[in-house]
Amino acid sequence: DAGITQSPRHKVTETGTPVTLRCHQTENHRYMYWYRQDPGHGLRLIHYSYGVKDTDKGEVSDGYSVSRSKTEDFLLTLESATSSQTSVYFCAISESQAGGPYNEQFFGPGTRLTVL
Amino acid sequence: AQKVTQAQTEISVVEKEDVTLDCVYETRDTTYYLFWYKQPPSGELVFLIRRNSFDEQNEISGRYSWNFQKSTSSFNFTITASQVVDSAVYFCALSEASSARQLTFGSGTQLTVLP
Numbered sequence: 001d002a003g004i005t006q007s008p009r010h011k012v013t014e015t016g017t018p019v020t021l022r023c024h025q026t027e028n029h030r031y032m033y034w035y036r037q038d039p040g041h042g043l044r045l046i047h048y049s050y051g052v053k054d055t056d057k058g059e060v061s062d063g064y065s066v067s068r069s070k071t072e073d074f075l076l077t078l079e080s081a082t083s084s085q086t087s088v089y090f091c092a093i094s095e096s097q098a099g100g101p102y103n104e105q106f107f108g109p110g111t112r113l114t115v116l
Numbered sequence: 117a118q119k120v121t122q123a124q125t126e127i128s129v130v131e132k133e134d135v136t137l138d139c140v141y142e143t144r145d146t147t148y149y150l151f152w153y154k155q156p157p158s159g160e161l162v163f164l165i166r167r168n169s170f171d172e173q174n175e176i177s178g179r180y181s182w183n184f185q186k187s188t189s190s191f192n193f194t195i196t197a198s199q200v201v202d203s204a205v206y207f208c209a210l211s212e213a214s215s216a217r218q219l220t221f222g223s224g225t226q227l228t229v230l231p
Binding site: 003033040041042044045048058059060089098103104105106107109110 | 120122151153159160161163167206218219220221222223224
C-alpha cells in the first residue's frame with residue numbers, strides 16, 4: 001500500500017472556525033490531491049499540487065486553500081468552516097509518466113469533518 | 117467537459133451470481149484514461165484498474181473483468197461468482213488529456229452481495 005496518512009482522522013468544529021487538514025506521503029510522488037466525498041456526488045476534486053509550491057484549483061475549490069512547502073506534505077485549509085463543508089476528505093497521490101499524470105491515484109484513509 | 121455516469125445507484129445480488137456495474141463517460145478528448153476504484157465498508161479507496169483510450173482489449177483479473185467499448189462510451193465492470201466480500205461502493209473515473217490532472221468520478225454504485 002502507498003504510504004499516505006491523513007490527520008486528523010476525525011474532527012468536529014464549529015461554523016466560522018479555521019480548520020487545517022494534513023496529508024503526508026512517504027512515496028516521493030510528485031502529484032497530490034484533495035477530494036471531498038458526499039452522498040450522491042462521488043468524489044470531487046478540491047485542489048491539487050504538481051510540485052512544491054505548485055498548486056491549482058479543482059472543481060469545488062471555493063472556501064478552500066492549500067499549501068505544499070515540502071514534497072511529502074499537502075495541507076488543506078478551510079479559512080472559515082461552514083456546515084456545507086461537512087464531508088469526508090480524501091488525499092491522493094500519483095506519479096507522472098510521459099508528461100501527464102495518467103497513473104492511478106492512491107488514496108489516504110480519509111478525514112471525517114463535521115462542521116456544526 | 118468530462119463526465120462519468122453510473123446510473124445504477126444500488127445493486128443487490130445473491131452470492132455466486134454474476135453482476136455487471138455500468139459506467140458511461142463523456143469526453144471530447146481522443147486521449148483519456150478510465151479507472152475503477154472499490155470502497156469497502158471500511159471506507160478506504162482501492163484502485164482496481166486503469167485503461168487508456170487506445171486499448172480496447174477487455175481485461176480479466178480473477179473474478180473481475182472489464183469491457184471497454186469506445187463506440188458506446190462505456191467501461192463496464194463484471195464480477196463473476198460474486199462473494200460477500202465484494203460488497204462495496206464501486207466508482208468509475210475518467211482523466212482527460214486536456215485536463216490531465218483532474219480525475220472525474222461517477223457517483224458510485226453500492227453493491228450488496230447477500231449470503
